[in-house]
Structure formats: C-alpha cells, structure tokens
C-alpha cells in the first residue's frame with residue numbers, strides 16, 4: 001500500500017504533541033499521535049506526531065530518542081519532518097533544542113532549517129529574534145521561574161547559538177511579511193553564508209502561512225505548533241470540521257495538575273474559588289514516605305460525580321524553590337510526577353472517563369501510567385488544547401484526555417473543559 005504520510009512530527013513533550021496535532025487537524029490534516037515510537041506500521045493518516053518526553057533529559061539521550069522517531073517516521077513514508085518544541089522555547093542551557101536539531105539535520109543529510117516558536121493565537125510572537133509572551137519579553141514572563149527550564153534570555157538567536165554547533169541567524173519580519181518568495185530567497189542567501197539555523201520572526205497567522213509555503217520543500221522545521229497551520233496548504237488540504245470527530249465520552253470527571261506555571265496556578269485558584277473539591281499534594285510529604293497517592297484516591301473516590309475533582313501539586317515559585325532546595329530539582333520533579341501519574345491512573349480505575357492533566361512533564365508521566373499508546377485528536381477547548389480519545393490499556397478502558405500545556409487555557413479551563421463533552 002502506498003503511504004499517505006505527508007508529515008512526520010517529533011514532539012519533545014506530550015502536551016506539546018497534542019498542541020501540534022490540534023493545529024494540524026484544524027488546518028485539515030488527519031493526524032494520529034503516538035506515545036513514544038510505535039512498534040508496528042503507521043496508521044492511515046496525513047501526519048503522525050510521535051510524542052516523546054525528551055525536553056529535560058540529557059541532550060545525548062534526547063537526540064537518540066528523536067533519531068529513533070525520525071527513522072521510524074521515514075520508514076513509514078514521511079519526507080518532511082517537524083521537531084515540535086515549546087512556544088516558550090523551554091530548554092536547559094545544555095539543550096535540548098540545539099543538539100536534537102543538529103542530530104536530525106545530520107540524519108536527513110541537510111545543512112539548514114528554520115526555527116520559530118511563534119504561536120500568535122496563544123500570544124507567542126517573535127520580533128527581531130526576540131520572543132514575546134503576551135506583551136512582555138520571554139525573560140520577563142512567568143517562564144523565568146519555571147521549575148525545570150527557567151528562560152532568562154528572550155533573544156532566540158543567542159539562546160539557540162548557545163546550544164548549537166552551527167551558525168544561527170535571523171529572518172527578520174521585514175522579509176517575512178513580504179511573503180513566501182522573499183523568505184525563500186533569504187533562506188538561499190543564509191545557506192550560501194553557511195548558516196545552519198534561522199530564527200524566523202512571526203507576528204500573526206499570515207506570517208506563518210507565508211513561512212509554511214516558503215519551507216514546502218525543506219526536510220526539517222523546528223517550531224512551536226504555530227507553523228503547523230501553514231503546512232497542510234502545501235498538500236492542497238484545507239480546514240474541515242469532520243477531522244476532529246471523537247466517539248462519545250463516558251465516565252466521571254477529574255483534573256490532575258502538576259504544572260506550576262502562572263496560567264495553571266490561576267486555573268487552580270479559579271477552581272477552588274468556585275467551591276469545587278480540590279486536594280493539594282505536598283512534595284515534602286511524598287519525600288517523607290507518606291502514602292499520599294492512596295490518601296488522595298480515598299479522598300477523591302466519594303467525591304467523584306457530575307462535577308470535577310482536582311488533585312494538584314501546583315504551587316507558586318517560592319514554594320517550588322523551597323522544595324527544590326530540600327530535594328533537588330530533578331528529584332522533586334520526578335517524585336511529584338510519579339505520584340500524580342499514580343493518582344491519574346487510580347482515578348481512571350475508579351471510573352473517571354474524562355480527565356484533564358495540566359503540565360507537559362506531568363502529562364507524560366500520566367499517559368505512560370495509563371498505558372496509552374495512541375490518541376485520536378478531537379475538538380479544541382482553547383488554543384493549543386484539544387480533547388483526545390485513547391485506550392488506557394493499564395485500566396482496560398477508553399478515556400477522554402485533555403493534556404494542557406502549563407501556560408495554555410483560560411482561567412476557568414478546569415471547569416469549561418468539560419462542557420463540550422457533557
């Protein structure tokens with residue numbers, strides 16, 4: 001059978017993967033998201049998004065996992081590849097964006113690719129190479145306090161150059177707004193100058209549509225989910241509502257949140273202010289050996305019903321830093337993720353069929369604990385966050401999941417999310 005696969009995508013975290021899949025679906029592609037690299041053949045789809053949990057692991061390991069995904073996607077027929085990174089360019093000073101991008105370029109035998117986290121629908125714009133989150137520079141946004149990947153420099157040329165061997169340059173907005181032809185010409189010029197990565201300015205969807213056309217024949221793009229809206233057009237595809245249909249949702253509703261991002265902390269506060277049942281997990285109690293998972297499940301079980309319950313470790317930056325000083329950054333993160341993932345699994349085993357998980361790392365841990373291997377992408381709740389349907393093999397049932405990136409979603413996300421499934 002001839003492959004229908006047009007685009008092979010590798011996402012460095014799980015919420016990022018659904019964010020990308022959501023934008024591809026909205027622009028008309030049939031998309032399947034897999035959890036890790038599958039063993040068998042690709043399902044029939046225009047794009048497959050392989051979700052990795054590689055954003056904060058050692059760079060060499062992230063490159064190895066990404067290459068395994070790329071080889072599998074290539075074997076399924078993909079000729080263009082999309083390395084999905086965070087719209088706030090989350091990475092440690094050692095990587096992983098630079099080393100993974102270098103490894104993918106080498107594997108594809110290419111010398112150049114465009115890089116842009118711009119996602120204007122979620123207020124991520126790039127101007128003169130500087131990333132803005134809403135009205136402020138990345139370095140002035142809540143991302144400066146991120147528990148694992150604090151971002152303290154908004155100049156993406158500088159950030160990328162610190163992580164990459166090859167030369168990094170800029171495709172300025174003056175070029176981008178001119179359309180696909182000037183962008184293409186600038187790409188050729190940069191290639192002649194030996195540049196390996198070009199950060200691309202983009203302020204709105206029109207810029208991304210121009211960029212999409214300009215890179216139609218480029219084997220690799222490194223981007224947030226924004227560029228995805230500009231690629232389906234290269235295959236004659238246009239937006240269609242039918243691409244996002246899911247089977248009906250069943251079961252009770254719950255939210256599990258391990259994100260400490262500004263938006264998530266506001267969403268937790270909003271949920272509590274509505275008088276809905278919410279339980280905070282204390283990382284120091286987990287570290288002390290207390291069985292917080294079973295305590296949380298015992299608390300949640302009698303409260304499960306028509307209204308959602310929330311189990312969270314989300315906390316303001318001061319508390320996160322205090323915990324990290326006591327336990328270590330990686331250790332605290334991994335321990336909290338493990339506990340929340342066990343809570344997510346326990347909730348689904350107790351009848352939750354509609355589950356919101358907040359935080360990319362947290363979602364990765366939860367989806368692995370649920371035994372999910374593949375997800376169908378459904379309707380969008382807020383920009384970057386769709387409902388998905390999956391088989392939770394560890395629990396023997398189907399579940400609707402919304403994996404919410406830390407900084408995405410309206411303040412009432414934890415309640416409004418369930419309305420479309422009611």
Ligand SMILES: Nc1ncnc2c1ncn2[C@@H]1O[C@H](COP(=O)(O)OP(=O)(O)OP(=O)(O)O)[C@@H](O)[C@H]1O
Nearest residue numbers: 147259261313315333336337359360361362405406
């Ligand atoms: N109270 C806490 N103290 C210390 N670490 C915590 C606490 N709560 C959560 N964490 C850890 O902080 C990290 C949060 O990362 P996660 O990716 O889940 O959220 P996020 O960064 O806001 O989301 P995204 O990656 O989608 O932007 C996880 O490793 C989590 O276990």
Ligand SMILES: O=C(O)[C@@H](O)C(=O)CO
Nearest residue numbers: 015016019086087360405
């Ligand atoms: O691009 C984003 O901001 C999100 O999809 C994400 O990757 C958060 O982890």
